[in-house]
Amino acid sequence: MPVIEVRNLRKQYGDQVAVADVSLSVDEGEIFGLVGPNGAGKTTTVECVEGLRSPDGGSVRVLGLDPRRDRAAVRRKLGIQLQESQLPDRIKVWEALDLYSSFYPHPADWRELMDELGLTPKRNAVFAKLSGGQKQRLSIALALVGNPSVAILDELTTGLDPQARRDTWELVRQVRDRGVTVVLVTHFMDEAERLCDRLAVVAAGRVVAVDTPRNLIAGAQVPGVERPTLEDAILALTAAGSNR
Amino acid sequence: MTALSKIIRVEAKLFLRDPVGTFFAVAFPALLILVLGLAMPGFREPADELDGRLPLEAYLPITMTLAIATVTMMTLVSAVGTYRERGILRRLSTTPVSPAAVLVAQVAVNVAALLVACGLAWLVAATVFDVPPPGNAAGFVLAFTLGAGAMCAVGLLVTAVTPSARASMGIGQLIYFPMMFFAGVWTPGPLMPDLVRKVADFTPLGAASQALQDAWAGSWPTLTHLAVMVAFTVVLGGIAARYFRWE
Numbered sequence: 001m002p003v004i005e006v007r008n009l010r011k012q013y014g015d016q017v018a019v020a021d022v023s024l025s026v027d028e029g030e031i032f033g034l035v036g037p038n039g040a041g042k043t044t045t046v047e048c049v050e051g052l053r054s055p056d057g058g059s060v061r062v063l064g065l066d067p068r069r070d071r072a073a074v075r076r077k078l079g080i081q082l083q084e085s086q087l088p089d090r091i092k093v094w095e096a097l098d099l100y101s102s103f104y105p106h107p108a109d110w111r112e113l114m115d116e117l118g119l120t121p122k123r124n125a126v127f128a129k130l131s132g133g134q135k136q137r138l139s140i141a142l143a144l145v146g147n148p149s150v151a152i153l154d155e156l157t158t159g160l161d162p163q164a165r166r167d168t169w170e171l172v173r174q175v176r177d178r179g180v181t182v183v184l185v186t187h188f189m190d191e192a193e194r195l196c197d198r199l200a201v202v203a204a205g206r207v208v209a210v211d212t213p214r215n216l217i218a219g220a221q222v223p224g225v226e227r228p229t230l231e232d233a234i235l236a237l238t239a240a241g242s243n244r
Numbered sequence: 245m246t247a248l249s250k251i252i253r254v255e256a257k258l259f260l261r262d263p264v265g266t267f268f269a270v271a272f273p274a275l276l277i278l279v280l281g282l283a284m285p286g287f288r289e290p291a292d293e294l295d296g297r298l299p300l301e302a303y304l305p306i307t308m309t310l311a312i313a314t315v316t317m318m319t320l321v322s323a324v325g326t327y328r329e330r331g332i333l334r335r336l337s338t339t340p341v342s343p344a345a346v347l348v349a350q351v352a353v354n355v356a357a358l359l360v361a362c363g364l365a366w367l368v369a370a371t372v373f374d375v376p377p378p379g380n381a382a383g384f385v386l387a388f389t390l391g392a393g394a395m396c397a398v399g400l401l402v403t404a405v406t407p408s409a410r411a412s413m414g415i416g417q418l419i420y421f422p423m424m425f426f427a428g429v430w431t432p433g434p435l436m437p438d439l440v441r442k443v444a445d446f447t448p449l450g451a452a453s454q455a456l457q458d459a460w461a462g463s464w465p466t467l468t469h470l471a472v473m474v475a476f477t478v479v480l481g482g483i484a485a486r487y488f489r490w491e
């Protein structure tokens with residue numbers, strides 16, 4: 001059984017169609033990437049999976065549950081990192097972890113998590129004083145503190161320096177190795193290529209391709225480019241998808 | 245329940261880490277009583293128009309009304325507005341805990357601050373200026389509870405209908421200052437022109453102020469004032485709950 005199953009998802013805001021028709025399924029234990037240009041509908045899709053928005057059409061199942069109807073049950077199993085979500089300025093690192101762990105029935109040991117994410121030296125620092133990378137790591141820690149079966153990470157490494165990005169990738173692999181299924185929303189191609197087992201390429205509210213990064217590159221038809229990269233492959237796919 | 249009590253504990257710590265806000269919410273009312281009592285000798289002389297009571301005694305419940313307004317229209321509104329704007333409520337709505345728990349915690353912490361503030365003001369009034377305790381303690385508790393409830397509802401409604409934290413705080417202040425006028429912060433109830441007094445009776449803070457003054461003087465708050473406070477709590481609280489957006 002797939003961990004996440006999205007069928008013919010449709011969502012619009014007023015006249016604007018954010019998601020026209022998205023179907024995808026994520027298997028247990030994989031790192032699944034959603035890539036595509038800004039405004040393609042990636043974030044709206046994951047927001048429907050997270051139960052933050054209700055779809056206008058189609059169905060969403062997470063671990064066999066409807067994220068809107070079985071809200072509470074889904075939330076206990078899902079760890080979420082939101083794009084640009086913050087914490088109160090004056091909350092300390094350990095307080096945030098301790099607080100969020102109290103929301104879940106079987107939380108991870110937040111001290112261990114704090115250690116793994118290299119936040120222990122900053123345990124008494126307040127949120128406002130953390131660097132971008134530290135905030136991001138704290139946000140990842142909070143997504144994992146509930147011991148989720150599925151983690152959804154939206155723009156995980158935006159704003160991080162190269163070393164911090166690589167450290168974060170390593171961390172995501174470790175998370176997967178614990179048995180957590182990971183959904184990654186990104187527009188960094190190197191990240192998608194190195195980290196994801198499979199990618200869904202989204203353009204103009206539709207999925208235009210789902211495959212491994214290697215197969216996407218191998219199947220790329222890019223005129224004038226001899227050895228296309230993943231970026232070339234995905235740009236070609238999204239350009240074709242957007243012009244449809 | 246453990247999650248809620250933990251949220252309350254964390255919110256209380258965060259509240260105390262803001263020294264300026266803590267000062268205005270907690271210490272200001274007591275300081276106001278102290279300064280008024282020391283600087284204005286007239287406040288310590290029994291006054292004929294108050295049936296021989298001290299003006300300071302009449303002013304104490306007004307100060308408490310001021311404390312209610314400050315905590316609800318300033319502290320609560322700015323905290324909730326900021327939490328929403330920064331995605332903190334939205335982040336919480338992805339956890340098994342409802343973001344409403346943060347609102348409950350905010351109200352709890354602010355009400356606790358309010359109780360401490362009023363307790364301190366009373367302590368100063370009683371120890372420094374020999375102001376007697378409220379003549380009708382039950383009436384006082386009733387008026388205080390309803391007044392604080394009505395103002396929490398106003399504050400939450402302001403955050404519900406405004407799009408940003410800045411707008412919440414702006415509208416909050418726009419309501420705060422005229423309301424303090426109706427509460428008699430600048431002209432105590434008995435000295436207000438009749439028409440103003442009648443209008444004041446139907447504002448939540450004006451009703452709270454009059455009800456607190458009545459109870460302190462020993463009588464029961466009037467039914468009108470109690471009804472006004474209940475009506476504001478129910479109606480505005482209901483609208484706020486209906487239209488509040490978490491993001």
